[in-house]
Amino acid sequence: xxxxxxxxxxxxxxGGQLGKMMLTDTRKFDIQTYVLDPSNDAxxxxxxxxxxxxxxxxxxxxxxxxxxxxxxxxxxxxxNVEALEKLESEGIxxxxxxxxxxxxxxxxxxxxxxxxxxxxxxxYTRFESLTALQEAVAAGQxxxxxxxxxxxxxxxxxGVKVIRNSESFNGLPDVQCIAETMIPFKNELAxxxxxxxxxxxxxxxxxxxEFHPEANQVEYVICPAxxxxxxxxxxxxxxxxVSEAFNHVGLxxxxxxxxxxxxxxxxxxxxxxxxxxxxxxxxxxxxQFEQHLRAxxxxxxxxxxxxxxxxxxxxxxxxxxxxxxxxxxxxKIMAQDGVTPHIYGKKQTxxxxxxxHVTIVNEDIAVARKIAEEVKNSIRVISIQ
Amino acid sequence: xxxxxxxxxxxxxxGGQLGKMMLTDTRKFDIQTYVLDPSNDAxxxxxxxxxxxxxxxxxxxxxxxxxxxxxxxxxxxxxNVEALEKLESEGIxxxxxxxxxxxxxxxxxxxxxxxxxxxxxxxYTRFESLTALQEAVAAGQxxxxxxxxxxxxxxxxxGVKVIRNSESFNGLPDVQCIAETMIPFKNELAxxxxxxxxxxxxxxxxxxxEFHPEANQVEYVICPAxxxxxxxxxxxxxxxxVSEAFNHVGLxxxxxxxxxxxxxxxxxxxxxxxxxxxxxxxxxxxxQFEQHLRAxxxxxxxxxxxxxxxxxxxxxxxxxxxxxxxxxxxxKIMAQDGVTPHIYGKKQTxxxxxxxHVTIVNEDIAVARKIAEEVKNSIRVISIQ
Numbered sequence: 001x002x003x004x005x006x007x008x009x010x011x012x013x014x015g016g017q018l019g020k021m022m023l024t025d026t027r028k029f030d031i032q033t034y035v036l037d038p039s040n041d042a043x044x045x046x047x048x049x050x051x052x053x054x055x056x057x058x059x060x061x062x063x064x065x066x067x068x069x070x071x072x073x074x075x076x077x078x079x080n081v082e083a084l085e086k087l088e089s090e091g092i093x094x095x096x097x098x099x100x101x102x103x104x105x106x107x108x109x110x111x112x113x114x115x116x117x118x119x120x121x122x123x124y125t126r127f128e129s130l131t132a133l134q135e136a137v138a139a140g141q142x143x144x145x146x147x148x149x150x151x152x153x154x155x156x157x158x159g160v161k162v163i164r165n166s167e168s169f170n171g172l173p174d175v176q177c178i179a180e181t182m183i184p185f186k187n188e189l190a191x192x193x194x195x196x197x198x199x200x201x202x203x204x205x206x207x208x209x210e211f212h213p214e215a216n217q218v219e220y221v222i223c224p225a226x227x228x229x230x231x232x233x234x235x236x237x238x239x240x241x242v243s244e245a246f247n248h249v250g251l252x253x254x255x256x257x258x259x260x261x262x263x264x265x266x267x268x269x270x271x272x273x274x275x276x277x278x279x280x281x282x283x284x285x286x287x288q289f290e291q292h293l294r295a296x297x298x299x300x301x302x303x304x305x306x307x308x309x310x311x312x313x314x315x316x317x318x319x320x321x322x323x324x325x326x327x328x329x330x331x332k333i334m335a336q337d338g339v340t341p342h343i344y345g346k347k348q349t350x351x352x353x354x355x356x357h358v359t360i361v362n363e364d365i366a367v368a369r370k371i372a373e374e375v376k377n378s379i380r381v382i383s384i385q
Numbered sequence: 386x387x388x389x390x391x392x393x394x395x396x397x398x399x400g401g402q403l404g405k406m407m408l409t410d411t412r413k414f415d416i417q418t419y420v421l422d423p424s425n426d427a428x429x430x431x432x433x434x435x436x437x438x439x440x441x442x443x444x445x446x447x448x449x450x451x452x453x454x455x456x457x458x459x460x461x462x463x464x465n466v467e468a469l470e471k472l473e474s475e476g477i478x479x480x481x482x483x484x485x486x487x488x489x490x491x492x493x494x495x496x497x498x499x500x501x502x503x504x505x506x507x508x509y510t511r512f513e514s515l516t517a518l519q520e521a522v523a524a525g526q527x528x529x530x531x532x533x534x535x536x537x538x539x540x541x542x543x544g545v546k547v548i549r550n551s552e553s554f555n556g557l558p559d560v561q562c563i564a565e566t567m568i569p570f571k572n573e574l575a576x577x578x579x580x581x582x583x584x585x586x587x588x589x590x591x592x593x594x595e596f597h598p599e600a601n602q603v604e605y606v607i608c609p610a611x612x613x614x615x616x617x618x619x620x621x622x623x624x625x626x627v628s629e630a631f632n633h634v635g636l637x638x639x640x641x642x643x644x645x646x647x648x649x650x651x652x653x654x655x656x657x658x659x660x661x662x663x664x665x666x667x668x669x670x671x672x673q674f675e676q677h678l679r680a681x682x683x684x685x686x687x688x689x690x691x692x693x694x695x696x697x698x699x700x701x702x703x704x705x706x707x708x709x710x711x712x713x714x715x716x717k718i719m720a721q722d723g724v725t726p727h728i729y730g731k732k733q734t735x736x737x738x739x740x741x742h743v744t745i746v747n748e749d750i751a752v753a754r755k756i757a758e759e760v761k762n763s764i765r766v767i768s769i770q
Contacts, residue, residue, distance in 0.1 A: 002711060005730055018388075027409065029619055029728050128583065278560055285722075285723050286725075290725075302725075303722050307746070334684055334685050340687075343389045363692075
């Protein structure tokens with residue numbers, strides 16, 4: 001297949017920041033792209049060859065969009081899977097496959113899949129509704145505290161809540177959910193796995209994540225994770241097992257807990273480029289976005305090693321500010337060594353909205369960590385009054 | 386000044402591959418761009434916010450384009466300087482300035498400038514026409530062999546020829562030119578200097594260039610140059626002197642000869658991102674394209690050090706092929722360690738046309754050099770029959 005400067009067309013469902021960063025690499029390779037997104041103001045409107053405004057959940061919209069391209073991928077899981085199945089049955093290559101997506105879209109199904117495939121994960125119970133869960137708690141079948149997760153539609157900390165008492169239920173939607181045992185963990189880790197249709201498979205180094213305590217969003221992603229080699233090795237092996245169990249094509253970001261006993265438990269996966277891999281743009285031989293393209297186009301996978309240590313800081317909207325965005329002190333952080341801001345291009349900020357990220361690279365991870373903290377303490381995503 | 390996700394507009398004259406690679410970074414920073422190029426098929430048509438088709442040499446076209454933006458830069462020197470001067474006089478920031486551009490556009494003026502500023506350069510004589518030069522040769526005032534250079538319009542080896550006998554004059558245009566003494570040199574080197582309006586200034590490491598003997602185009606660019614530290618230090622100092630003499634803003638690529646006696650002679654400069662700096666996308670902490678933006682926007686300059694060694698191979702059209710381009714064996718080279726192709730997006734190839742480049746990065750420069758040669762021997766830019 002000739003992808004470069006040719007008539008080949010890659011379709012991307014979703015035109016947000018992940019799509020935008022993927023477009024950097026489609027442009028680098030001069031691969032034609034079609035992007036579908038509901039917002040006419042989406043980050044991918046610029047940089048794609050053809051931008052189509054439309055719903056990702058509407059069967060006809062997704063189907064008609066997909067019929068125009070040769071390979072179809074997505075940057076968000078909330079898409080119409082039935083349309084993907086029909087497209088695949090009609091010969092369009094859809095990567096990751098609708099089968100993989102269906103196994104992942106529902107967190108209950110995802111957890112069942114881990115159990116069926118002997119992949120270590122925290123114990124859980126599925127419930128058809130919040131009401132059913134509350135009844136189980138009342139009946140003493142589920143013990144507080146535990147973690148509530150809605151099985152569908154969760155994103156960036158939405159759809160996840162620690163239930164500490166009966167008041168914690170207030171405000172939760174009455175939807176299908178799971179109750180998961182709380183795991184006392186030392187670290188949250190992630191490993192990105194790339195796999196192409198030929199079956200070539202590679203893992204990125206283990207990254208370590210620090211979460212913002214309130215917003216439940218990642219605050220720092222640190223690569224390599226500052227953990228024992230043996231633990232890192234185990235995490236990469238488990239991520240490989242997960243990837244092989246799903247038999248997916250493209251990237252699979254595997255989020256994991258490192259328990260107090262250095263056990264590794266799989267938390268959840270995302271079948272696409274992932275926030276935990278943004279550091280790779282500056283730090284890795286092959287960025288996760290280029291790797292995703294290589295994988296879904298059945299090209300040879302690139303080197304997943306790092307050139308230098310990398311730390312990523314998410315730029316989220318400051319509390320108390322909504323409106324036209326301003327990046328306060330961005331010039332100050334750009335004066336620091338090895339600092340690269342990525343601005344996603346969303347005009348409007350609001351509290352905790354992901355507006356961009358900053359990567360800090362350095363040969364010395366301790367230096368990078370120090371600069372990352374200065375970055376974190378300097379830059380603020382606010383709005384013009 | 387607020388550049389990020391704001392109403393600020395950056396104008397770029399020229400929409401070729403240099404502009405395209407600059408757009409990668411304007412997108413990363415979400416800076417609005419306007420691009421002017423004569424071809425409706427230019428690489429920058431995608432990735433810019435507003436693309437305008439029009440002549441870069443036409444006063445009105447350039448002037449009217451420039452009036453729409455806040456800062457104006459260029460990726461090619463062949464632009465209407467009078468329009469830039471008028472725009473500058475009316476308050477548009479033009480970087481590099483028309484003054485710098487005028488000193489550089491004409492190679493005779495450029496050489497005079499070096500002499501006036503005590504910058505070492507090969508001896509030369511200016512002539513108003515080829516006829517005048519031929520008369521000087523006939524009169525014994527200029528001794529064969531020497532290097533003929535047209536003072537204007539030269540690019541990628543066009544406008545430069547070694548005159549070995551009277552037949553060498555055949556086919557040369559009867560234009561203003563210089564006759565330059567042939568320098569027996571060990572190496573062709575280049576140093577990119579970045580300078581912002583505040584006067585902050587940084588040099589990139591010295592790179593070493595190997596030219597294709599026939600096409601007079603760069604075949605490999607190697608960073609760092611495999612030369613003595615003292616020579617490298619001298620080359621960087623001379624490049625700094627050149628930059629300070631021009632008082633330019635933006636990037637200045639300074640091409641130099643290292644003579645048999647380790648003298649450094651300045652050959653010529655380009656006031657923009659340059660082929661000799663493409664390696665920086667993968668190898669440097671700050672790519673030359675991001676650095677150019679930082680410089681012209683008066684942002685702090687980024688770290689010019691390398692993370693790893695980098696070698697660039699130009700992808701030029703193979704002899705004997707013209708038409709719709711195909712990159713033969715591109716999948717083969719992508720299977721090699723640390724190899725990244727950049728495809729500029731020109732649909733039509735022709736012999737020696739610059740169609741893209743490949744960067745090879747590795748911790749070990751000797752390994753990178755070996756892979757670069759395999760890349761060079763594998764990939765071919767041909768056309769579909």
